[in-house]
Amino acid sequence: MADPMKQFQVSKVFDTAHPTEFGPFDLSFTNSALAMVVVVALALLVMGAAAVRAAVVPGRMQAVGEMLYDMVAGMVRENVGKEGRPYFPFFMALFLFILFANVLGMFPVFFTVTSHVALNFFIAMMIFLAVTVIGLVRHGGHFFSLFLPHGTPWYMAPIIIPIEVISYLSRPMSLSVRLFANMLVGHVLLKVIAGFVISLAAGPIVLQALGVLTFSALLPIVALEFLVAGLQAYIFTILATVYLHDAIHLH
Amino acid sequence: MSDPKFDDFKHRLEAAQNAHKPKASKRSASAAGMGAGMRIAIDFVVAVAVGFGIGLGLDRLLGTKPWFMLVMFAFGIAAAFRNAIRTAEKLDAEAKARREAETANQAAPDVNHLPASATVSEQGQKTHGLGWSDDEDDENEPWIHESKN
Known part of the structure; x- marks a missing residue:
């Protein structure tokens, strides 16, 4: 049976003679990097096609583009409010990148970049640091009142503050782990069940019939995974907007 | 308004629009529920792990093994519960608001209602x-x- 984890292996695309190590870092162009380039290129292509022939009555591509735009605009508007407007382009880019990475990852042979915590944690950490800096710049020292909710009695502070700090620091972790876990689990599940199908097909006729049954069970799982791909992109973006809201409005 | 031809058209329009209304499909609701459950579960585990990690780090820094680890582990569990309760409350409130909006919609069918983007x-x-x-x-x-x- 094929190794279900093999699909997540990062490998070099070009084996160049040049050394690609810079200090402790290996900066080779990997299949993960290639997948990201394709994701960004495709996202640009789709949104470009949506904008290139802008009409009052939108065509097919424009309708898709406007729907995505409206969705992210609605998220930012509802969760951050008016102050979130300057940050909208970032959230749009974030949503498109994760959405395209997740959905493209559903296609065979395409590398699922979001199934690696390294990338997700990098994105989440970027959001976390940016949001913290935005909060500090806007509110100065008052920002730390985020860690002591209103109406907390003073004697509770020694307990509440560590709890709130841990819960704040766990944000980038939970943000990245959620996306990574969802994508990893779905892909492993599909691979394992598909492995069953292959194994059963090699057996006697009774097992082959069972294999057909297993194969038909794959279909709803694939549909579910497409749903998860969209849902996780949505959740990642909406939580990022919620974090920005907390930094701007402090509760 | 009294023209029967227009009345008939109004009914037909309403019927056609009702047919297009999203019927809050059970399938996507259960998938969203699964997403919410997964979200709470992962938040829970991560908060405990982060508390534990901070404790280990402080211990290594200050050489106070195992005290910070134990204390921060406990705080991590507390933070996990706090997160879980907060998320659950928020999801509850959202679900309630959605239900109220749905019943309000049914009471007064909006002619300009766009089926796909009810939230916008x-x-x-x-x-x-x-x-x-x-x-x-x-x-x-x-x-x-x-x-x-």
């Missing part, structure tokens, strides 16, 4: 173009209205 502009406000204009101070601009749904 519910109160009959039409978003012009793509939702925001360049004029920041326009009070009628949809951006300013915080539609809580």
